[in-house]
Amino acid sequence: MAKPIEGEKRAFMTGNEVVAWAALAAQADIMYGYPITPQNEIMHYWTRLGPKFEKKFLQTEDEISAGFTTVGGVLSGARAFTATGGPGNILMQESISMAEMMRIPTVMVIQQRGGPSTATVIYSQQEVMLTTHGGNGEGHRIVYSTATHQDLFDYTIKAFNTAWKYRFPTFVLGDGYQAKMRESLTIYDPEMRGVKMVPTVPLLGQEGMPGVDREPSLLRNTFNTEEELYAIIKDYQQEYDRIAPELVEHEQFACEDAEIVIISHGVVSRSSKMAVHELRAEGIKVGYFRPITLRPFPADDLSGAIAKAKLLLVVESAEGQLVKLVRQNLYGHSILPIEGLLKPGVGVTSEEIVDKVKALAAH
Amino acid sequence: MSIELSMPKSWRQETKPHKFCPGCGHGLVLKALGRSIDELGIQDKVVFGCDIGCSLLAWDFFNVDTVQTHHGRTTPVITGIKRARPDRIGVAYMGDGGGYAIGSQHLVNAAMRNERITAILVNNANYGMTGGQMAPTSLPGMKTETSPYGRDPEHTGMPMQGPEMVAAIAREGAYVARGTIANVRQATTFIKRALENQMAGNGFSFVEILSTCPTNWSTNAKDTWHFVEQEMPKYFKVGEIKVPGTKEE
Numbered sequence: 130m131a132k133p134i135e136g137e138k139r140a141f142m143t144g145n146e147v148v149a150w151a152a153l154a155a156q157a158d159i160m161y162g163y164p165i166t167p168q169n170e171i172m173h174y175w176t177r178l179g180p181k182f183e184k185k186f187l188q189t190e191d192e193i194s195a196g197f198t199t200v201g202g203v204l205s206g207a208r209a210f211t212a213t214g215g216p217g218n219i220l221m222q223e224s225i226s227m228a229e230m231m232r233i234p235t236v237m238v239i240q241q242r243g244g245p246s247t248a249t250v251i252y253s254q255q256e257v258m259l260t261t262h263g264g265n266g267e268g269h270r271i272v273y274s275t276a277t278h279q280d281l282f283d284y285t286i287k288a289f290n291t292a293w294k295y296r297f298p299t300f301v302l303g304d305g306y307q308a309k310m311r312e313s314l315t316i317y318d319p320e321m322r323g324v325k326m327v328p329t330v331p332l333l334g335q336e337g338m339p340g341v342d343r344e345p346s347l348l349r350n351t352f353n354t355e356e357e358l359y360a361i362i363k364d365y366q367q368e369y370d371r372i373a374p375e376l377v378e379h380e381q382f383a384c385e386d387a388e389i390v391i392i393s394h395g396v397v398s399r400s401s402k403m404a405v406h407e408l409r410a411e412g413i414k415v416g417y418f419r420p421i422t423l424r425p426f427p428a429d430d431l432s433g434a435i436a437k438a439k440l441l442l443v444v445e446s447a448e449g450q451l452v453k454l455v456r457q458n459l460y461g462h463s464i465l466p467i468e469g470l471l472k473p474g475v476g477v478t479s480e481e482i483v484d485k486v487k488a489l490a491a492h
Numbered sequence: 493m494s495i496e497l498s499m500p501k502s503w504r505q506e507t508k509p510h511k512f513c514p515g516c517g518h519g520l521v522l523k524a525l526g527r528s529i530d531e532l533g534i535q536d537k538v539v540f541g542c543d544i545g546c547s548l549l550a551w552d553f554f555n556v557d558t559v560q561t562h563h564g565r566t567t568p569v570i571t572g573i574k575r576a577r578p579d580r581i582g583v584a585y586m587g588d589g590g591g592y593a594i595g596s597q598h599l600v601n602a603a604m605r606n607e608r609i610t611a612i613l614v615n616n617a618n619y620g621m622t623g624g625q626m627a628p629t630s631l632p633g634m635k636t637e638t639s640p641y642g643r644d645p646e647h648t649g650m651p652m653q654g655p656e657m658v659a660a661i662a663r664e665g666a667y668v669a670r671g672t673i674a675n676v677r678q679a680t681t682f683i684k685r686a687l688e689n690q691m692a693g694n695g696f697s698f699v700e701i702l703s704t705c706p707t708n709w710s711t712n713a714k715d716t717w718h719f720v721e722q723e724m725p726k727y728f729k730v731g732e733i734k735v736p737g738t739k740e741e
Contacts, residue, residue, distance in 0.1 A: 159576050187575050190601035194568040197561065201572020204559060205539070209576060227562055333557040333573065334580045338536045340504065340555025349551045349560040351544065 133182055137317035144307040147278050148212065148238050149174030150316050151285035156326050157236075158207040159185040161198040165217040166250035167305035168240040172212070192217040196224025196237075203233050204348075206331030208289055212238035214305070216247060218256050218263075225298050226264035230350040232365075233332070234292035238285065238301045240308040243474035252305035253474040254395055257450040260300050261424035269365050271299045271376060272424040274394040278312040284421075286319050293327040295372055302423065304446075306396050306476065369425070377430065378421035383409055384434040387416025389486055392431070392455055393444040394420050397477050401444055404482035415486055420454075428458035435463060440489060444470040444477055500526025502535045504555045511549045513620075515716055517673040517703030518546060521614050522553055524676055524701075525583070528684040529556065532691070534581050539573050541566040543586035543595070546620045550585060564595025567602050570609050581690055582609040589619050592628040592652040599654070599698075603662040606695040610686045613654060613698070615728065616705040624708030628652035631727060636708075651727060658698045659734040665695030668734035672702035674721040675730070682732065694736045702728055 133153035140150075148171045152160065160179070162172045176186050189195045195211045202209030213221055218239055228235045241256040243249030262268040271291055273284040284301050292299035319326065332346060339345035352358045380398070383405055384390055393401040398419040405417040418434045420427050435441060441463075445451040448471050455467060470477065470485045499505065503526050512518045529535050535556055542550040544563035551560040561569045570582040591599050591613040602609065618636050619625040626636040626643055629651045633642040659668040667689035671679030679701055686697035702724045706716040 161572060161575075185575060187571075189568065190597050193565065194571075194598055194601070197565045197568035198572030198575065200561075201569040201574075202576040203572075204569070205573040205577040205580065207576035209572070223562060224565070227565075231559075331577075333559055334539050334577055335557070339557055340502075340535075345504070345555050346557040346559075347552045348558065349548075350562075351548050351551070351560060 130182060132318055133178070134316050134318045136321055137315050139313060140316050141311055141313045142278070143170060143309055143311050144278055144281050144303060145170035145240070145309070146174045147281045147314065147316070148285050148301070149178060151282045152210060153178055153182060153184065154316065154319055155286040155289045156208060157184065157210055157289065159187070159202050159209045161187045161189055161195045161202065161209065161211045163189050163192045163195045163213070163217065165192070165213055165215065167242055167308040168212040168214050168238065170308070171238060192220035193223060196221040199235050199237070200224050200228055200233055203235050204331070204333045206329050206334070208329050210236040210238065212240065214240040214256070215242040215244055218259055222259065222263035225270065226266055227350055228298040229264060229266050229269045231348055232296040233298065234296050235298045236288045236292050237298070238303065241302065241304040249474060250305070252446065252476065254304060254397065254446040255450065255473060256302070257423060257447060258453070260302050261454070267362060267366065268424060269297055269369050270424060271295070271297050271422065272302050273300065273421060274302045274423050275307060276395055276398050276419070278307070278314040281307060282314055282316055286324065290327045291376070293329055295376070297369070302395065304396055373425035376422055377425050377427040379427040379430045380419040380421060381430070381434045382417050384416030384418060386414055386437055388414040388437065388439045389442055389489060390416040390418055390435045390438045391442045391444060391482065391486070392418045392451065394423060394451060397444055397446055400477050400479040400482055403479035404486065407479065407483055408486055413486065413490055423454060426454055426458045431455070431458065432462045435465060438465060441465050441467045442470060442486065442489065443467060444482055446472050446475055446477060448473040500530050502526045502529040502554050502556055504552060507552045510553065512546065513707045515704055515706035515713065516546070517616060517701070517720070518550070518614060520673040520676050521612065521679065521701045521703060522550060524680040524683050525612065526554065527680050528687055531684060532687055534687065534691070537579070537581045538583055539570065539580045540583045541570045541585065543590035545587040545590055547585050547587050547590065547614065548621070564590045564593070564598065566590065567595055567598040567611060571602055571607050574607065574609050578608070581687065584609060584611045586611070586613050587620070588613060588615045588617070588627045588629040588652070592654050599658065600661065603658045603666065603696050603698065606663045606665060608690050608693055608695065610690045610697040612683060612686070613700045614703045615700050616703040617724065618705055618708050620705045620708055631723070653728065655698060655700050655733050662696050662734065665736050666734055667694070667697040667736060669732040670700045670702065670728060670730050672720060672725065672730050673704065674702070674717070689736060702730065
């Protein structure tokens with residue numbers, strides 16, 4: 130069978146289409162999903178493209194089921210994924226908490242929409258806390274925040290490898306703007322770029338007679354005593370702390386002499402980038418920092434980037450969710466004041482950021 | 493002198509005696525399942541999922557690959573496995589709360605889609621693990637922790653008749669039956685047929701088994717047996733309800 134993408138080629142498509150192509154390029158076997166805007170077209174493209182490459186799809190009765198069937202698919206050794214957003218993201222937290230507890234390498238693509246509640250089907254960055262720390266646990270998960278369609282392609286592929294290598298549930302955190310807008314990017318066969326897909330293995334249903342040829346796989350998420358649970362969570366935390374330095378990713382520029390550092394993630398960071406270029410052209414000492422992994426958070430990199438700063442400006446399409454992550458991760462390393470340009474559920478333009486920085490610089 | 497233990501071959505001897513309460517019916521249901529697995533020779537093909545509630549205690553019951561899921565979520569987990577790996581034989585094991593209350597949407601839709609899995613639901617007419625609350629299957633007038641004066645159908649409806657509902661919505665090819673631990677031989681036959689139906693690729697297979705909960709019913713052995721053998725079948729009719737290839741009445 131031909132590969133979904135031979136070599137590499139330029140494309141101009143929506144973000145949702147990009148995710149479907151990336152999952153194909155990553156040799157995903159099956160997608161489970163439930164309709165919710167703004168992620169629907171991931172399913173639309175997957176169901177059109179998939180059968181040509183013997184890929185499967187199951188439309189479930191809700192996102193609870195989409196999450197748990199994904200868990201089942203992964204347990205059986207399939208490279209399985211799902212996608213959702215907003216209220217669907219809430220419902221999927223239950224299955225993610227099981228994946229966290231049992232180290233099941235699920236991959237979920239989140240296209241953020243306005244919240245709380247049904248809110249808007251359009252856009253926000255309000256699912257940061259939910260995606261990084263949802264569930265009744267410690268947030269042992271990995272979250273990539275994408276800014277461009279190229280990111281969506283690259284990090285969807287990467288998410289499968291991160292999940293299967295480290296065995297923590299992994300998210301690609303996009304948003305409705307990225308989902309719906311068209312943009313050019315290069316799609317490619319990962320192998321051609323030297324990216325090898327981490328092989329998947331069945332966690333249940335291995336070969337051989339259980340109890341005779343091998344021990345049965347007996348997987349549980351319930352424990353009898355506090356101490357049993359304690360030992361496991363401590364072990365997970367230790368493992369998470371150990372791998373975090375290998376996982377953290379960020380992007381920064383113009384921070385070396387910056388007096389104000391702008392911190393933003395996802396699609397908003399594109400406006401921040403433009404604003405920093407404009408402000409620098411006017412001689413204002415401003416820097417750019419973008420965490421790509423929101424969990425684990427690139428705390429050391431951020432500490433380094435703000436060494437000369439007098440002020441931090443967090444810009445996001447939420448009422449302070451990234452601010453919380455920044456505060457939490459800088460505590461003890463910085464006593465700089467943190468200003469916010471906070472626009473829950475609304476996009477942020479570079480002009481707004483330029484104006485805000487100028488107002489702050491004038492003080 | 494060695495003692496020959498009368499256990500299904502697929503049982504995991506290291507975890508016996510099991511952890512269910514004295515007089516609980518789960519052990520008999522799992523014996524019926526174990527015998528069926530043995531007779532069909534499918535121990536290396538079965539993937540067993542157990543729900544939360546008393547069912548969770550079955551997580552290390554068999555020498556069969558097993559996953560403990562969440563309350564009500566065993567049906568979608570086993571569905572996900574079966575969709576990705578159709579060569580496996582998926583068994584979703586749950587109680588009445590998991591199947592008929594918190595996970596009812598999964599049961600309904602698995603039946604609608606004719607998922608090639610086998611769901612086994614143990615009906616003991618109450619929530620056992622949480623201490624004996626009213627379940628969808630509690631009988632009218634039955635005293636539970638959340639219906640201390642007896643279940644009043646005016647307020648809480650009549651007991652859920654799960655197999656009848658599944659039979660009404662499932663397509664041709666589905667197998668639906670209700671057995672009881674008061675007749676283990678028959679229950680074993682039903683479970684075995686439900687597994688065979690999945691193996692033949694016919695469709696969804698669903699077996700409810702009437703069971704006991706003396707701990708929460710607060711009944712002695714005699715009254716426990718009377719309730720499961722005499723009282724429960726008055727409302728929950730025992731027998732095969734939908735069998736592929738036979739004409740329905």
